[in-house]
Amino acid sequence: MTRDIAIVGYASTPPQTEVRETETQMLFPAVNEALERAGVTRKDVGFTCSASCDYLSGAPFAFVQTLEVTGAWPPISESHVEMDGAWALYEAWVRLHHGDIDVALAFASGITSRCNWREVSSVQLDPYYLMPLWVDDVSLAALQAQALIGSGKITEKAMAEVVARIRGGDAAALLDEPYVVEPLRAHDTPTMTDAGAAIILATGDKARELCEHPAWIAGIDHRSEAHYPGVRDLTLSNAARIAGEQAGVGKGPIEVAELAAQFSHEELLLREALGLGADVDVNPSGGTLASNPVTVSGLIRIGEAANAIIDGGRKRTLGHASAGPCLQQNLVCVLEGD
Amino acid sequence: MAAEASWTLEFPYRRSLGPVVGGFFTGLRDGKVLGSRTRDGRVLVPPLEYDPETGESVQDGLVEVAETGVVTGWAWVTEPMRKHPLDHAFAWALVKLDGADSSLLHALDAPREAVSTGARVRIRWAGERKGHITDIACFEQENS
Amino acid sequence: MTDQQTDEKVAFMPQMVNLEYRIVTSPIHQRFDKQMREGRIVGQKCPSCGLVFVPPKGFCPLCAIVMTEKDEVAVKDTATVTSFTVITPIQYQGQKEREEYVLANLILDGADSSIGQQRIEGIPHHDVRMGMRVKAVWATPEERAGEEGGGMRGWGLTAAVKHWEPSGEPDTPREQYQEHIL
Numbered sequence: 001m002t003r004d005i006a007i008v009g010y011a012s013t014p015p016q017t018e019v020r021e022t023e024t025q026m027l028f029p030a031v032n033e034a035l036e037r038a039g040v041t042r043k044d045v046g047f048t049c050s051a052s053c054d055y056l057s058g059a060p061f062a063f064v065q066t067l068e069v070t071g072a073w074p075p076i077s078e079s080h081v082e083m084d085g086a087w088a089l090y091e092a093w094v095r096l097h098h099g100d101i102d103v104a105l106a107f108a109s110g111i112t113s114r115c116n117w118r119e120v121s122s123v124q125l126d127p128y129y130l131m132p133l134w135v136d137d138v139s140l141a142a143l144q145a146q147a148l149i150g151s152g153k154i155t156e157k158a159m160a161e162v163v164a165r166i167r168g169g170d171a172a173a174l175l176d177e178p179y180v181v182e183p184l185r186a187h188d189t190p191t192m193t194d195a196g197a198a199i200i201l202a203t204g205d206k207a208r209e210l211c212e213h214p215a216w217i218a219g220i221d222h223r224s225e226a227h228y229p230g231v232r233d234l235t236l237s238n239a240a241r242i243a244g245e246q247a248g249v250g251k252g253p254i255e256v257a258e259l260a261a262q263f264s265h266e267e268l269l270l271r272e273a274l275g276l277g278a279d280v281d282v283n284p285s286g287g288t289l290a291s292n293p294v295t296v297s298g299l300i301r302i303g304e305a306a307n308a309i310i311d312g313g314r315k316r317t318l319g320h321a322s323a324g325p326c327l328q329q330n331l332v333c334v335l336e337g338d
Numbered sequence: 339m340a341a342e343a344s345w346t347l348e349f350p351y352r353r354s355l356g357p358v359v360g361g362f363f364t365g366l367r368d369g370k371v372l373g374s375r376t377r378d379g380r381v382l383v384p385p386l387e388y389d390p391e392t393g394e395s396v397q398d399g400l401v402e403v404a405e406t407g408v409v410t411g412w413a414w415v416t417e418p419m420r421k422h423p424l425d426h427a428f429a430w431a432l433v434k435l436d437g438a439d440s441s442l443l444h445a446l447d448a449p450r451e452a453v454s455t456g457a458r459v460r461i462r463w464a465g466e467r468k469g470h471i472t473d474i475a476c477f478e479q480e481n482s
Numbered sequence: 483m484t485d486q487q488t489d490e491k492v493a494f495m496p497q498m499v500n501l502e503y504r505i506v507t508s509p510i511h512q513r514f515d516k517q518m519r520e521g522r523i524v525g526q527k528c529p530s531c532g533l534v535f536v537p538p539k540g541f542c543p544l545c546a547i548v549m550t551e552k553d554e555v556a557v558k559d560t561a562t563v564t565s566f567t568v569i570t571p572i573q574y575q576g577q578k579e580r581e582e583y584v585l586a587n588l589i590l591d592g593a594d595s596s597i598g599q600q601r602i603e604g605i606p607h608h609d610v611r612m613g614m615r616v617k618a619v620w621a622t623p624e625e626r627a628g629e630e631g632g633g634m635r636g637w638g639l640t641a642a643v644k645h646w647e648p649s650g651e652p653d654t655p656r657e658q659y660q661e662h663i664l
Contacts, residue, residue: 343505360492468492
């Protein structure tokens with residue numbers, strides 16, 4: 001049985017370079033505001049799914065403390081993903097299909113300022129062939145960027161134009177900057193931040209009761225391709241393309257697309273994979289390039305795409321999340337307004 | 339008290355390898371490169387245990403490929419990070435060894451001008467090999 | 483062929499993962515540390531449910547209400563043991579303990595949340611019991627003023643208070659602490 005499920009509330013904390021308070025304290029405003037915008041209290045939530053990555057803080061089960069943001073007494077039904085919050089939202093969406101509850105909460109926190117993410121990112125890789133080389137995420141992204149440039153699909157100039165659009169500045173001047181890992185320059189890589197975000201989902205009539213313009217999840221899908229870069233065609237994002245097809249991106253015009261492109265070339269690749277034309281407003285929020293709290297980034301993209309419908313008068317938007325090296329895993333969420 | 343402290347999280351693992359990965363590392367220890375074969379005859383180096391296209395197990399037995407090959411992708415690291423394989427500027431390279439149908443990712447020690455898709459390279463073996471991906475110290479130009 | 487070739491297959495691979503982290507002590511923990519150095523144990527009392535939590539978290543974990551310094555209340559340095567264990571220290575590399583010792587969960591007088599990992603001294607291990615009354619043995623003011631002992635996360639309870647010892651008072655009846663075992 002499938003149900004109509006919508007996003008009825010979303011909030012994220014302003015990204016910080018370095019948060020000083022505890023992770024739970026950081027999360028409180030996001031969860032409180034999302035609940036308030038949705039018009040529900042913690043007692044109304046039937047299922048909670050949270051997202052974070054213990055490797056950001058270097059402590060196992062670090063996420064357990066952040067559960068206190070839910071006021072878990074009496075005990076609540078909850079789950080956790082060591083992934084981007086977009087997958088916590090996916091799990092909550094699946095749970096709501098069981099039919100016995102009407103409201104779910106998905107939240108995510110990411111404090112990236114305690115570690116060297118470039119180095120930590122190596123630890124998620126194939127332990128036999130890749131991790132011992134400590135090849136980092138910027139290096140892997142650079143391999144994909146070079147593959148795209150070498151194939152003629154994109155140019156460094158097009159990458160600079162993405163950066164100029166999001167960060168401001170002149171694209172030509174950006175090309176004078178030195179490489180970090182050629183062909184990526186520092187501005188092609190994401191600004192790492194600390195942030196938290198929360199989304200409230202509700203079903204059918206409950207969503208209509210709570211929200212004047214619910215952002216209905218018209219389609220949501222996630223796909224993963226092979227992990228090892230040497231067996232992949234890095235000029236394509238098959239996983240994003242298939243996830244987009246399965247989520248129904250092509251069934252109608254997309255007005256706003258929030259893409260979790262951490263690197264400038266990823267936006268160009270994802271536009272092509274998802275079939276987004278020049279008329280689509282991509283990452284009006286600044287996207288993941290402007291602020292990357294890692295495990296929160298995809299949830300923020302979906303939340304921003306939802307707000308475009310809830311508050312922004314739009315009718316059809318999409319939010320995207322990714323994980324793994326070179327866009328290995330992708331989630332696409334298509335949202336529609338009434 | 340100090341508002342900040344630094345600490346090192348360290349944990350040792352001993353990973354079991356199985357016949358495919360273990361076979362590949364045994365080959366590296368012995369100075370040769372082995373790959374796995376898919377049902378339709380593609381040779382995967384480094385060997386994966388399952389065909390990434392179909393999900394099927396690879397065929398029994400590994401086949402030998404050459405120590406030389408061609409660069410199929412690259413990225414140039416201006417300033418190596420502390421744990422990168424080399425401590426001077428180098429390239430990450432995807433290398434399709436002669437006889438293989440997939441590419442191996444490793445470091446390439448060569449001047450920037452020599453790094454390009456299509457460049458011919460060969461393995462530089464580590465002095466002491468133990469059955470590890472770093473038995474390949476890095477790649478170097480074929481004609482150097 | 484190399485002189486390293488043997489017939490033995492490579493079956494295992496060692497892997498050392500080491501990563502560098504920064505621990506940042508949050509303002510609320512720094513404040514608690516400062517209060518402990520001054521010889522005061524301070525908790526936060528929730529304006530909604532009235533429960534007192536120590537160390538303070540900056541929120542009530544049951545009501546999910548944010549709390550601040552204005553919610554601070556003093557908590558005594560006498561307590562009841564709600565549970566305990568006798569640790570036999572395994573001599574792993576880096577272990578500093580050599581003899582058996584007792585760690586206990588305590589409910590401080592004036593608090594509603596229990597604190598764990600508190601060391602009990604001054605009594606044979608087999609005489610330690612649930613409900614036993616204890617009092618804090620503080621480090622001297624000079625010791626508390628130093629940089630040492632803050633621990634990685636800068637807390638006060640296992641440094642400013644060195645350990646707890648029996649106070650000699652009659653045991654607390656079980657009904658009074660049975661909801662605070664952990």
